[in-house]
Amino acid sequence: MEKQPVLEIQGLTKTIGQKNIVDNLSLNIYPGEVFGFLGPNGAGKTTTIRMIVGLISISKGNVIINGINLKQNFEKAISCVGGIVENPEMYKFLTGYQNLLHYWRMTRGVSKRRIDEVVKLVGLKNRIHHKVKTYSLGMRQRLGLAQALLHSPSLLILDEPTNGLDPAGIREFRDHLRTLSREENIAVLVSSHILSEMELMCDRIGVIQNGKLIDVKNVREFVGGEQKQQTVTFAVEPVAEAQEYMQQHFSDHPLKMTSEGFQITVAREEIPHINARLVETGIKVFSIQTAARTLEDQFLELTGGEQIV
Ligand SMILES: Nc1ncnc2c1ncn2[C@@H]1O[C@H](COP(=O)(O)OP(=O)(O)O)[C@@H](O)[C@H]1O
Numbered sequence: 001m002e003k004q005p006v007l008e009i010q011g012l013t014k015t016i017g018q019k020n021i022v023d024n025l026s027l028n029i030y031p032g033e034v035f036g037f038l039g040p041n042g043a044g045k046t047t048t049i050r051m052i053v054g055l056i057s058i059s060k061g062n063v064i065i066n067g068i069n070l071k072q073n074f075e076k077a078i079s080c081v082g083g084i085v086e087n088p089e090m091y092k093f094l095t096g097y098q099n100l101l102h103y104w105r106m107t108r109g110v111s112k113r114r115i116d117e118v119v120k121l122v123g124l125k126n127r128i129h130h131k132v133k134t135y136s137l138g139m140r141q142r143l144g145l146a147q148a149l150l151h152s153p154s155l156l157i158l159d160e161p162t163n164g165l166d167p168a169g170i171r172e173f174r175d176h177l178r179t180l181s182r183e184e185n186i187a188v189l190v191s192s193h194i195l196s197e198m199e200l201m202c203d204r205i206g207v208i209q210n211g212k213l214i215d216v217k218n219v220r221e222f223v224g225g226e227q228k229q230q231t232v233t234f235a236v237e238p239v240a241e242a243q244e245y246m247q248q249h250f251s252d253h254p255l256k257m258t259s260e261g262f263q264i265t266v267a268r269e270e271i272p273h274i275n276a277r278l279v280e281t282g283i284k285v286f287s288i289q290t291a292a293r294t295l296e297d298q299f300l301e302l303t304g305g306e307q308i309v
């Protein structure tokens, strides 16, 4: 990507006591991309985000937003940022629109038309004149999102935005984020400890563990990546005979029996070899399916097996 980054983080460190809670973290985020900050609880995601939005001080390193160093010109740098870090405060007995209007009055230099624009962006048009107390959690999240977007930020920061949402709510939220990054060319930084969500929501993912950024990858690389080992499912007949053959000859590979045959994890080159051996033995092979490794498999590999969700 040759575009100018919206957010540059350089050697960002937070030291509390003797400990680096966030440890020399560097990364760039670009316009129009959804960047996922993935790590188990306690990894340092919130601490990093709190430094970026100026809620806590930076021990070491720099945060540069649209070329402006947060330390040198906080007001100007932060004016480009919208975020939901803690739960957004909403007045439950007011309508969604009244809440936005209230917030708009406190925001300088934004046209009133922008309220309608953000309402549309987050898909709350039909319910915006209803009281917030009648909203689902997902709708409240989206109202928070609308509020964060009111001043047309170029960087949107969301700390675990899908916490507490049901799968449908998560899907909806994800679709809105995608629309946003596309239509407003916003850079989105979203944190989560849930792999499956990140896989669906983000373009790139940075994995954080013990305050350190241990890997950054495109989601496609993550999921499709240079696969050394593949898990392959064979449908064969007769099933019992094939299973016995595999146990005798291939039991040094991870092998699992299925109702139609077996599943084995092997190097790619092994697949035609197994097929040939089965056929030689007189076993019929009906199908061979390879499964793309999930983000979860990759994550476990990266972190040496530390389980997250
Ligand atoms: N003010 C603080 N004082 C001491 N330790 C803290 C403080 N804030 C966070 N931590 C510790 O820093 C680590 C990272 O926390 P946090 O950034 O909240 O992680 P995450 O958001 O990834 O779950 C945790 O071990 C947490 O206990």
Ligand SMILES: [Mg+2]
Residues within 6 Å of the ligand: 045, 046, 047, 159, 160
């Ligand atoms: Mg957190």
